[in-house]
Amino acid sequence: MRARMSQSKNFLIIFCVLALAPLGLCAKAGYGGYLYPQFYDHSCPKAQEIVKSVVAKAVAKDPRMGASLLRLHFHDCFVKGCDASLLLDSSGTIISEKRSVPNTNSARGFEVLDEIKFALEKECPQTVSCADLLALAARDSTVLTGGPSWVVPLGRRDSTGASLSGSNNNIPAPNNTFQTILTKFKLKGLDIVDLVALSGSHTIGNARCTTFRQRLYNQTGNGQPDFTLDQSYAAQLRTRCPRSGGDQNLFFLDFVSPIKFDNSYFKNLLAKKGLLSSDEVLVTQSQATLQLVKQYAGNQELFFEQFAKSMVKMGNITPLTGSKGQIRKRCRQVNK
Template sequence: MFMLLIFIINTVLVASADLKPGYYSKTCPQAETIVRDVMKKSLLKEPRSVASIMRFQFHDCFVNGCDGSLLLDDTPTVLGEKLALSNINSLRSFEVVDEIKEALEKACPGIVSCADIIIMASRDAVALTGGPDWQVKLGRLDSLSASQQNSSDIMPSPRSNATTLINLFQKYNLDVKDLVALSGSHSIGKARCFSIMFRLYNQSGSGKPDPALDPDFRAELDKLCPLDVDQNKTGNLDATPVIFDNQYFKDLVGGKGFLNSDQTLFTFPQTQGLVRLYSIDQNEFFKAFVEGMVKLGDLQSDQPGEIRKNCRVVNPRPAPHVLY
C-alpha cells in the first residue's frame, strides 16, 4: 500500500478577492503609472491601438467575468477567445498588453494580473483621448482557461438591434442607461466594412440600404465599402475617431451611425431619449459612461485563478511529486 501526495508548487488557486481602489498601493505602487505610460506611447505610435485596447474590457468581462481569458492564445487543448466570431479580424493590439505586462513584471514580478491590466488600460484609453478619468477597482485574478464558444455565443453582432442589446445587458445587471452610455465607447476607433455590408445593400433581406441612414452618409459609405471591397477595410466609427467625446451620439441623431447596432439606439423608443440627451450634454454622457464601466468591471468569475507571468499563456504547472 502507498499514499499518493500531490504537491502543487508556486501556484495559488483561489476565488477572486473583493475589488478595491489602490489594490496595488503597497505591493506595486507604480502599477497604474506604468500602465498609463505604455498607453501614452502606444497612442503616439498608433492612435487606433488605444481604442482597440478599450474594447478589451467589454469582450473580456462579458465572457465569464473580467478574468483576462480574452488574452489567452490557443493551445492544443483549449481554443482561445481571440478567434471567436465577434473577435476574429476585429480585436487587435494585444502586443500593447504584452508590453504593459513586461514592464510590470520588471517592476513587480508576479503581482499585477492581466485582468487588471485590461481594466486600467481601458480607463487610460478613454482618459488619454479626451474622455473622463476615474478610479478603478483592482484585485482580479487571471483565468486558467478560455471559452471560444462562450465568446461567440455571448458577444453581440453588428447586426444586433436595441432589443437584443437591452436583453443582453440585463443579464449582467446593466440597464438601458448603461447600454446607451457604454455604446459611446464607439466614440473612438474604426470598424470594418464587413460589419456594414448588409446595411448598405441588403438591410433585413430587403435588397436595399438601411432607411435610417442619412443619404449623404450612405453615399460616403458606398464609396468606402463598395460591393467588391476588401471587407477588412475600415471606416471611422464617428466623425471624431481619435477624440473621446459625444460626437458619436450627435452622429446617431443625424442618421450617421456606422454600425447597425449603434444606429438602432436612436430608432428604438426606449433608448432614443438617452441618445438625444448625451448628444447635447457631454458631461452627462461622461458621468454615465464611468458608472457603466465601473459596473462592467465588477463582473467577476467564480472560478479559480492566478497571476499570469505572460498574459498569453497560463502559468506552467509543475509535474506532481509522488511519494511512496
C-alpha cells in the first residue's frame, strides 16, 4: 500500500513538472518540494469541498467576510511566506503577527478558519495545513463575491514561528509611497503587473477613516485640498471622517459595488475616487501602472485573468514543504 502511494506521489510530481508547471499551476518550493493542485486527492479528497462550504456560509452571514479572508492570505504571504504564521496567537516565545499595525487595523475572520480547521480535522486529522486553508479560502471568497476562479497549487506546511517585525514592515501600507509599495512587491518576487492586479482586490472590503484621513485634511494646515481626490467625493467622506475622532468608522473601498468583485475599482481610480493613497498612486505616480489601470477598467475579463495568475504567483511565495514546518492541529498554536 505504501509503495503504491509512493508511486502515485512520484507520478504526480512528474505530471506537475511536465504538464502543470508551464501553466503556473505547479510551483517548485524550497527544500525539494512541489506545490500541486492534486496534493490532497488521496489523503483528504473532500478538503476543498469542506473549505468552500464553510466559507460560503460565512460570506452569506457577513458580506464583509469575503474581503477579510482574501486579505488574510495576502497579509500572511508578505511576511515569512505563505506559511500561516499570521494565524498563530501569542504563546511562549511567539509574539503574534496579529498585534502588528496592519493586522490590528484590518485582520479579521480568524474564527472562520478555526471552523474550517475543525471540520477538516474531523474528516482527515492532521493532513491539511492551515497555510493551504488560507489559499483555498482566498480563492473561494473571490468566487463567492463574483470574481474569477483559479486552480490552487497545494502542499504548503505551517510555520512554527511568527514575525511581528516582518508583519509591521513587509506588508504594503495605505500611506506608503508608490516606490515603497513596488519595492515590497519585488522583494517577494512579484512585479508591477502583479501589483496593479492584486490591488484590484480593493473592489471589495472596507477601510477605516484613520487610513485615509490625510487625504481629506491638509496636513500643513494651509487648507489646500488633495486634488488627486474628487472634491465632491472628498466632501462626502468628511461627513463621517472628521479631523479628529471617528478613526474606526468604516468606508467601502469601492463605493460603486462594495460587495461585488468586479473592475469598478479601476474605473473609480480613473475618476479620482480611489479611497486610499496607495490606490491613487497607481494613476498619478507611474505611467506603467496607469496604463494597466486603464486596461483593467476597460476589460473586466482581462483583469480577472491576470488577478487569478497573480494570486497563484503570490500563493507560491516561499512556502514550507517536505519535512519543513508542520501540519498544525489548531491554526492558532503550534503542535505540542
